[in-house]
Amino acid sequence: MKKTLTFLVIIFSVLTLTIKLNAGDRMMIIEFFTSSTCGPCASNNPYLTAFVNGTDPDRIAAIGFHMSWPSPGNDPMYLHNSSENDARRSYYGINSIPQSQFDGLITVYSPYSQALFQGYYDSRKDILSPVTIIVRDSLYGDSVLTRISVYCETMLSSPTATLLIGVYENAVHYTYPPGTNGEKDFNWVMRKMLPNASGTPITLTPGSLQTFEHRYKMNPVWVASEMRTVAYIQTGSTKEVLGVAKRISNFSLISNTGFFSVPQGQASVKNYRVKVPYVAAGYNSPVTFTAEVQPPTSGITVSFPSGNIMNNFPDSLAVQVNSTAAVAVGTYKIVVTGTNGAGKYHKIALDYLVGRNYVNVNSNNPTLTFSVNNVQYSNSKIFDWSLGSAQTIQAVSPQVFGNTRYVFVNWSDAGDTSHNITVNSTVNSYTVNYKKQIKILASALPSGIPVTVVNGNLFHDSGAVVTVSSTPSQVLFNGKQYYFNHWTGIGSGSYSGTNPSFQVTMLSPIIQTVIYDTVNTGITQNGTEIPVKFSLSQNYPNPFNPVTKIKFDVAKFTIAGLKIFDLSGRLVSNLFSGNLSPGKYEYSFDAGNLSSGVYFYRFETEYFTDTKRMIVVK
Numbered sequence: 121m122k123k124t125l126t127f128l129v130i131i132f133s134v135l136t137l138t139i140k141l142n143a144g145d146r147m148m149i150i151e152f153f154t155s156s157t158c159g160p161c162a163s164n165n166p167y168l169t170a171f172v173n174g175t176d177p178d179r180i181a182a183i184g185f186h187m188s189w190p191s192p193g194n195d196p197m198y199l200h201n202s203s204e205n206d207a208r209r210s211y212y213g214i215n216s217i218p219q220s221q222f223d224g225l226i227t228v229y230s231p232y233s234q235a236l237f238q239g240y241y242d243s244r245k246d247i248l249s250p251v252t253i254i255v256r257d258s259l260y261g262d263s264v265l266t267r268i269s270v271y272c273e274t275m276l277s278s279p280t281a282t283l284l285i286g287v288y289e290n291a292v293h294y295t296y297p298p299g300t301n302g303e304k305d306f307n308w309v310m311r312k313m314l315p316n317a318s319g320t321p322i323t324l325t326p327g328s329l330q331t332f333e334h335r336y337k338m339n340p341v342w343v344a345s346e347m348r349t350v351a352y353i354q355t356g357s358t359k360e361v362l363g364v365a366k367r368i369s370n371f372s373l374i375s376n377t378g379f380f381s382v383p384q385g386q387a388s389v390k391n392y393r394v395k396v397p398y399v400a401a402g403y404n405s406p407v408t409f410t411a412e413v414q415p416p417t418s419g420i421t422v423s424f425p426s427g428n429i430m431n432n433f434p435d436s437l438a439v440q441v442n443s444t445a446a447v448a449v450g451t452y453k454i455v456v457t458g459t460n461g462a463g464k465y466h467k468i469a470l471d472y473l474v475g476r477n478y479v480n481v482n483s484n485n486p487t488l489t490f491s492v493n494n495v496q497y498s499n500s501k502i503f504d505w506s507l508g509s510a511q512t513i514q515a516v517s518p519q520v521f522g523n524t525r526y527v528f529v530n531w532s533d534a535g536d537t538s539h540n541i542t543v544n545s546t547v548n549s550y551t552v553n554y555k556k557q558i559k560i561l562a563s564a565l566p567s568g569i570p571v572t573v574v575n576g577n578l579f580h581d582s583g584a585v586v587t588v589s590s591t592p593s594q595v596l597f598n599g600k601q602y603y604f605n606h607w608t609g610i611g612s613g614s615y616s617g618t619n620p621s622f623q624v625t626m627l628s629p630i631i632q633t634v635i636y637d638t639v640n641t642g643i644t645q646n647g648t649e650i651p652v653k654f655s656l657s658q659n660y661p662n663p664f665n666p667v668t669k670i671k672f673d674v675a676k677f678t679i680a681g682l683k684i685f686d687l688s689g690r691l692v693s694n695l696f697s698g699n700l701s702p703g704k705y706e707y708s709f710d711a712g713n714l715s716s717g718v719y720f721y722r723f724e725t726e727y728f729t730d731t732k733r734m735i736v737v738k
Contacts, residue, residue, distance in 0.1 A: 145467040146249040147364040148180050148241060149352050150228075152220040153209060155187045156195045156299025156306070160230055161218045167232040168220065169307055171241075174234075178464060179245065181350045181364050182308040183286045185209060187217055196298050197309050200341070205310065207317030212359075224354050224361040248455070248467060250274045251324060253351050253365035254372045254398055259344075266314060268332045268351045268365075269397075271374040272324040273469045274453075275478050279324045280499045281353050281362065283332060285314040290346040311342060322353065323486075323500045324362075325549075326471060326478050327378020371399045371407060371433065373458050373466040380441070381545035383507060384449045384475030388442070391425075392470050394456050395436040405460040406431045411439060414453040419444040420472065422454055430458070441472050449475035451504065479503045480549040481513055488526055489516045490552045491538075505543040514538035515552045523559040523629035525579045528552070556582040560624070561631045564590065569597045569636055580626045587691075589621035590634040594698040602636040609633075618710050621694040643682075643696055643707045650702045651675050654728035659709070659721065663735035666712040670721055674700045678725040682707055685720045692719065700725075711736045 152168060154161040172182045185205045186198040198205050212221055220228040222240045254269040268285060292306040313319070314334040322330065338344055352364040375394050382388035396407060407430045411422040420443045430437055441454055454470040471478075481492050482500035489498045491514040505511060515537045517528035528537050532551040535541070541550065562576025574589045593604045607622065609615045611630035615622040624630065651673035659668045674680065680700045684693040692714065695707055709721075716738045722731040 145465070146245060146247060147178065147366070148223050148244055149350065149361055149364045150180070150182045150220050150222055150237070151208065151212075151224070152182065152184050152308075153187055153212075153214045153217045154184055154306075155189065155198065155217060156297065156301055156303055157190050157192060158187070158217050158299075159190075159301050162301040162303045164218045164230045164232040165303070165307075167234055168218075168237065171234045171237040172307075175241065177366070178369065180241070181352075181366055183288050183310050183350055184306065184308045185310050187214075189217075192300070194299070197292065197306065200339075201311060204313045204317040207313075208310075211317075221359075224359040248469060249363040250276055251353055251363035252372070252374055252468065253353065253363050254374075255349050255351050255365045255367045256398060257349055257367050262338045264336055264338065264347070266334045266336070266349050268334075269329060269374075270322060270324075270332070270353065271329045271378075272326055273375070273378060274471055275326050275451075275502050275504055276324050276362075277502060278355065278357065278499075279480075279502050281322050281324055281355050282319040283322045283351065283353055284317075284319040285332075285334065285349065285351045286310055287312040287314065287336065288348055288350065289342055290348050292343075292346075308348075311339065311347070312336060319354070321486075323482075324353075325480050325500070325502060327375075329374065368398055368400045370403055370405070370460060370462075370464045371396050371458070371466065373456075373468045375439075375456075375468050375470055376436070377470070379471035379473060379478060381473040381477035381507065382443060382475075383545060384447070386445050388474075390441050390472065392439040392441070392454070393436045394439055394458070394468060394470075395434065396430055396458070397434050399433045403433070405462060407458040407460050409437065409439075409456055409458050411454055411456045414455055417447060417452055419447040420452055439470065441470070443472070443474060447474050449506070451476060473504075475507050476504055477507060477543055477545055478548060479505055479511075479543060482549070482551050484551055484553045485526065485556075488519055488552075488554055490514065491516060507543055507545055509543050510540050511543060512538065512540050513550055513552070515554070517554065519554070523561065525557045525559070526554040527557060529555050558582055558626045558629050560586065560588065560626075561629065562588075562634070563632075564634045564636065566597070566602075566636065569595065569602060571595055571634065571636065573632065573634055576632060582626055584626050585623055586626060587621060587623050588615070588632060589694055592698060593620060593694075593696055595636070597636075600638050602638055605635045605637040607632060607634055615713060617712060619693050619713060620696070621692070622713055623692070643705055645701075646671075646704045646706055649704060651704060654725060656723040656730040656732060658732055659734045663737040664711070665737050666714075667708060667710050668734065670695075670707045670709055670723075671705065672707075672723045673704050674702050674725070676702050676727070678727060681722075681724045683722050683724070684709070684714075685722065687718055687720075695721075 185208045186195045188198050218230050226240050252271040256267045258265045289309045292309045294304045297304050350366050353362045377392045380390040409428040413420050423440045425438050425440050452472045457467045459465040480502050489496050515528040519526045530553050557579035559579050560576050562573035564571045571590050575586050580586050604620050606618045609632050612628050613624050614630040654675050655673045657671040659670045681697045682695040686692050719734050
């Protein structure tokens, strides 16, 4: 009695959770957990096998994950891919076998029976799926290209989900039992998950079609003719599987318009197109289409203006929906069914919204938040709003994560950070765009020295080229004269070297430390002779790579500067800026951070300025 009550509660819970997900036809999946060392698995698995093999293959799929227990834990199918078997086991918290997950939502414990599986199947079979999945495999030598197309048919209040793709071997036979439970034949053995057992995040918006491709190599231990692919979409909150598909065995069905919104109180006409985009190799059976309105509603009619039979593939046909002014506000499903000559059918649901519209509010970066009507969201969110209603959308800016910051750029409708929108029948999406900024963490040594790192400790746009320098180049500190000495950098793209000024492309946060010393190592005074006039000599060697000497004479005390410019006149390096006493000087210039080309160096004082050309060759 307890088991029966539990069974009824589970079915009721499933119906409660999924009753609104009525769209296209449903294939279900059983993910089962087993081992060749598990005695109860050997006695229970035949019931699962009989149920799956006795059910329409267009309505059920199965994939088996093998475990490393019970002892001795040497199941060869587990050892073949232990990490992905373990990952799915951990996802569901499986700690005893045999055990199965029916559509991710129902846990099936032993003892198994065909009646048990049939009951769960019957509780789910008429709940139409909100997504259509199409699986296509192409073999190229020893590699397989798998293409998964996902079409979202209707609104999901939480549109984020995960696409899981399992590559399994339909039947694995051993001459002798590989484990301790006597089993020699194993069905639907998971061999590989694409790209891995974590799957691929996916956002499901009404009417969207997304295609994912993966290429993998056949393993020598696999039997190529037995290899199959199953794709399924699973929600993160309830773990419910929304839709499942295996490789096309007949025909597929999607719509190129998922929904239309029309005003309430006036007659309207909308034309959808239902498509058969792919068929199985050799398929040639005509497909006949019918349609029904759910719920049946007076004032809404459906017709096929160009006929309801499709003979050539790929092809499409028109589905026309007419509504009168008397139709009440609401969301109506136009369920189109395509049936071939063998009685195989597929369904697609078209949403017809009267006086309402689906609106997707999202961010260009799925990790960032935004606000809708004063409620914050961190993922794409779909709303079913009344036409003419006012809603408030707001960016959250700035958003700081350590040394990375995101700031508001614009909304897709050119609205301000926070603004009101009026829901209409034509606009279905609002996207807030943020830009990424990265900080340069800067400091100077010795600690406390009064110098400034230009552009340091600031956020800069990602990808921007930023010039970093320190000023002044010499400073009195604690009674001593300090001079710029060198930079040390940490992080990708950072700079370490003796150039007072350098450029960095902002790709990730970097740390830059400027070092000052009491000895001016960049510029040296040669002897004690006092020149009779100011002069600037040609650098030597020239061309050079990467170091050259620049000599200049100072006739009397002055404020001086030595700078490097590129051909466009852009300052690329500020070598020296400060006071100089009379004397003959030499600067050792390292062009290690410059590319090959022609540059100019300029010596400037209060009394004298001269510019000469230098060539960097690398």
